[in-house]
Amino acid sequence: MKLRQRQVDFRDRCVAALDERGNTLGVAPTGAGKTVMLSAITGHYIQQGANALIIQHRDELVDQNRRTFEAVNPRATIGLFTADRKEWGYNATFAMIQTLARAGNLEDMPAFDVVTIDEGHHAAADSYLKTIDTAMKRNPNTKLLLVTATPNRGDKKTLRGVVDNVADQITLKELIEARLLVRPRTLVLDIGVREELRGVKKRANDFDMSAVEAIMDKSVLNDRVVEEWGKVAGDRQTVVFCSTVLHAQHVAEAFRSAGIRAAAVWADMGDASRRETLEAYDRGEIQVIANVAVLTEGWDHQPTSCVILLRPSSYQSTMIQMIGRGLRLVDPERYPGVRKDDCIVMDFGTSILMHGSIEQDINLEGKGAKDCPECASTVPAQCAECPICGYEWPKPEPEEDEPTLLPAGDGEDAAPSVLHDFVMTEIDLLADSPFRYENLFDGLVCIATALDAWVAVVSYYGRWHALGGGRMIGVKYLADNSDRFVAMAAADDFLRIHGDSDVGNKAKRWMSQPCSDKQREHLGLSPFEAIGVTKYQAACRLEWKFNERLIRRLLENSMRMAA
Structure with missing residues (x-):
């Protein structure tokens, strides 16, 4: 598996810090x-003769992480330390923290050169601290690596004393620019309660949600939320973040009263009932799912293309999670048949006004480091909040020419309604990719090959479709989007995983050598027509020729599914 350049940078920075x-x-x-x-960083040390312990907190993560680790490090030997299997003596051991942290098991644990913790914000818990x-x-001399998407914990326990630096932080903005996530369309709506919400006091971990409920959970306001949602996102699957259980239930009732299939989930409802509700949402039988504090992390539903915030967030990290x-x-x-080009974010509270939208996060590329004044940890220079202790740096005063919220109506007092400050930087994936893409049919088809696998990005009925195939894979439909570069990103990732990145490298000699006689014959080219055609170009054309019929069938099926 070949890493993307940003992943290589992340790996190298973490290795340097370790x-x-x-x-x-x-x-x-x-x-x-x-x-x-995580696998690439740990694998770097295994290649130098180290042994590693990789710790997870859920059974499904053990298997998921192990499979990814094997793809990144195919020569490493792997053991498991779970309730069913207790194996030491391998290059890498994947362990469940609940099993490993038991006294008898810790006593038997051998020495490790590297300890890696997935979902590293859990490392402040007692079971992890005992293991470390x-x-x-x-x-x-054990090296300790923590990797997480959400470093700041809701219980206010910090990572101070566990680690003393942050090697790198990838932002959502970077992923959006690289077309690895969809673009958010952010709407800030004032339904007459903004000033009241600004008066809500903070408790230990967050705002006083009972006070938020008293302000937000009114039938007239819930009906207005449904009305505004219907204007801009009425055909989208939607997740709503509410202040309390009653608030979530009442919001779901408001949607149902308007004829929308809606439900609510919360922490204390039965596991079976919550699972059935979420599965119904996953199947598309429910269009709107309201929740309180259960879908903020650890839950992903790809077709969700609208997020409604009906509660403020004291931490920017919580807002970004939602x-x-x-x-x-x-x-x-x-x-199959589901299309998603963007995500509408409707904030009826104060989160985006308080923290700034995620589009305003600063790209950390090459910005150096700074020390946190609270915990003295070294973190990337553009962090607005310390990932280790939660300290928030004061926000600079906006410049006069900075983007601002535009009013929804006429007059100076019109309520801010839409953020217009998003600037999308187009990433040229053709230049960034290690593979060379060849244009066919005046650019309607882009194709690349890496011997063991190939990919094609095809313009078909106004959308870009990514497909890929290989010797042991068959032909697969990968993605479609109105944005060519989103389809290109999906194709590039497929080729990084399944192709021979060394053979497909742009710098390889076969990229410029003339095509062979056998290639010329298969393509039906005369010696004159083959002048200027390289071996690589011929290989791309042959991949299209041999797979065109199946590609067309998959494209037609995708259009039928979307109809």
Whole structure:
């Protein structure tokens, strides 16, 4: 598996921090390929003869992370330490923290050169601290790597004392610019309660949600939310974040009263009932799902293309988590016929006005580091909030020419309604990719090959479709989008995973060598027509020729599914 350049940068920065300081935290949101990067960093040390312990907190993560690790490090030996299997002595051991942290198991744990913790914000919990302490006693030179999307915990426990630096932080903005997440369209709506919400007091971890409920949970306001949603997102699957259980239930009732299939989920409802509700939402039987504090993290539903915020967020990280639920691209194999080009974010509270929208996050590329005045940890220079202790740097006063909220109506007092400050930087994936894409049919088809696999991006009925195939894979439909570069990103990732990145490298000699006689014959070219055609160009044309019929069939099926 070949890493994207941003993943390579993340790996190299974490390795440099581990070599210099012995510990580090890397922050990467959903869509960045966190497990791939975690595997690459750990694999770097295994290649040097180290042994590694990789810790997870859920059973499904053990299997998921192990499979990704194997793809990134195919030569490493792997053991498991779970309730069913207790294996030591391998290059890498994947462990469940609940099993590992038991006293008898910790006593038997051997020394490790590297300890890697997925969802690293959990490392402040007692079970993790005991495990880390045991590892350090066994080997004082153990390198400690934490990787997470959400470093700041709701219980206010910080990572101070666990790690003392942040090697890198990938932002949602970077992923959106790279077409690895969809673009958010952010709407800020004032339904007459903004000033009241600004008066709500903070408690230990968040705003006083009972006070928010008293302001927001009124039938007239819930009906207005449904009305405004219907104007801009009435055909979209939607997740709503509410202040309390009653608020979530009443919001769901308001949607149902308007004829919308809606339901609510919350922490204390039965596991079976919550699972059935979420499965119904996943099947498309429910259009709107209201929740309180259960879908903020650890839940992904790719077709969700609208997020409604009916509660303020005291932390920007919480706001970004909620908005992130709607930014995932759609896998066409999992959700055939579902199309998603963007995500509408409707904020009826004060979160975006308080923190600034995620579009305003600063790209950290090459910006250096700074020390947190609260915990003295070293973090990337453009962090607005310390990922280790939660300290928030004062926000600079906006310049006069900075983008502002535009009023919804006429007059100076009109309520702000739409954020117009998003600037999308187009990433040239053709230049960034390690593979060379060849244009066919005046650019209507872009195709690349890496010997073991190939990809094609095809313009068909006004949309761009990505398809890929290989010797042991068959031909697969990968993605479609109105944006060519989103389809290109899906194709490029497929080729990185399934292709031979060395053979497909742009710098390889076959990229410029004349096509062979056999290639020329298969393409039906005369010696004169073959002048200037390289081996690589011929290989791309042959991939299209051999697979065109099946590609056309998959394209026609995708259009029927979407109809």
